[in-house]
Amino acid sequence: MVDEKLPDVLVSRLGYLLKHVQLKLSDAVALALSPFGIDGRELAVLSVLAAEYPLSQLEVAGRLRVDRTTMVALIDALEGKGLVERRRSPEDRRKNMVGLTAEGHERLLKADKARQEVDRVFLAPLGEGDAGRLVRDLQILLMAEQS
Amino acid sequence: MVDEKLPDVLVSRLGYLLKHVQLKLSDAVALALSPFGIDGRELAVLSVLAAEYPLSQLEVAGRLRVDRTTMVALIDALEGKGLVERRRSPEDRRKNMVGLTAEGHERLLKADKARQEVDRVFLAPLGEGDAGRLVRDLQILLMAEQS
DNA sequence: TATTGTTATACTCTATAACTATA
């Protein structure tokens, strides 16, 4: 990327800041996760499944705020890697219940540790207090009813 | 969107927070800018041109961190709306110097006022002190050398 | 040879519509 100074007119814009900070973190996460053969979204799926197990595809999609059609390909990829498995729900045979495989659980632990370390290093320039407050503030903004 | 509670396992992830807060703001900005016939990126181009005038397409692209091939379509759209104009640089005829038209300048003022109001309302849940600190912290993270 | 703008192309992420199987 070009080593160009950021114009003041942009660094005062919340939208520009959020977008580019997100991109920067996203690059760092992608790099850190590459040895584990998964990307950030796939890791998020594994994390959700580890917390609530098992969930239907639609439920996973709802948790992650992605479309159910997007979830199909996501689960396809994870199933192809042997990290999750689908099985029809006996109670409602329209539903695919998705669960972690043993390998999926193991991969999750290793990869999420790497992700946490990326977050930690990424936030380090703020100092501990401000880093915690940033996370809390982002949570508040995400939850806020009308913005 | 589904009115579903956010899982703890996601709201503690910096990547998830940044992505979805950014999306939420982006939606709000798009809504606020729609009466002005431009989107957030186009407004950013106008802002950069108002601050440094005129710039070549490549310089604008550098400021905004977008590819020069992306900039072609962006300038095409703005020129089509009569908000900017290209003219060949006399010094280097490879360069398209891009400048604001009078209408572009006027549109910028109105639209950016709307965007600032969106930012203000969006950050309101944090209180004034934390809102300012959030912006400052995002600037620090964006500038930080290695994260 | 290198750079600027351009076009063509492709890839990712996402969403909409329509299909199937189930309910």
Next chain:
DNA sequence: TATAGTTATAGAGTATAACAATA
């Protein structure tokens, strides 16, 4: 009829490669 999963398709946004004009 409505819902869950799937497929096909299309729209953003972005990037790479190749070309023309110019340096």
